[in-house]
Amino acid sequence: KLPMVHILVFYTGERPWNAARQLSQLVEVDERFESYFHDYQMNLIEITGNTSYNFNEEDVHNLFYICRSIYDQSIYEGKSNSFGLVKSSVLKVVKTLTDVEWLDLEELEEKEEIEMCEAEKRWLEVKSKEWEAEGIKKGIEQGIEQGVELGQVLLYKTMIRNGMGVNEISKVCSISVENLKRVLSN
Secondary structure (H helix, E strand, O other), X not given: OOOOOOEEEEEOOOOOOOOOOEHHHOOOOOHHHHHHOOOOEEEXXXXXXXXXXXXXXXXXXXXXXXXXXXXXXXXXXXXXXXXXXXXXXXXXXXHHHHOOOOOOHHHHHHOOEEEHHXXXXXXXXXXXXXXXXXXXXXHHHHHHHHHHHHHHHHHHHXXXXXXXXXXXXXXXXXXXXXXXXXXXXX
């Protein structure tokens, strides 16, 4: 037997889907072959925008609700932390669709159900430390940069006080006369 072809598209874009929804919208079929042409219908599921899906199955509802909360960032604002226990099989699909870092694949393999709030909290703790370290590093880099600039200005002013002209300083320090005058005027 031949396998059935069933096209299912999970769309996660920010804007509503506006592309083709079936094969005939993508290709031109010569009228001589129309009777042989199978117009595959694409089943579109818009994860981010469409909230009108009515799922009676809790796992499917959780899948879409969690994905939508990740894509619209509400999960990170504490607005949608009412997930509770979620099956690890659902979270594996969420991980595939969203590629969020905080879903630990090892934990998904070990447990049948995962407490969503705990998984997210652990990730936020790790990320907060990374973000703090990154902020400190950027602050140090900016401080060094500002210190170097201040040192250059002091050097230029010392050279002026010692009788060097602007043109001479410009040549020695490889700075344009215009930039040197602007730096000295500040």
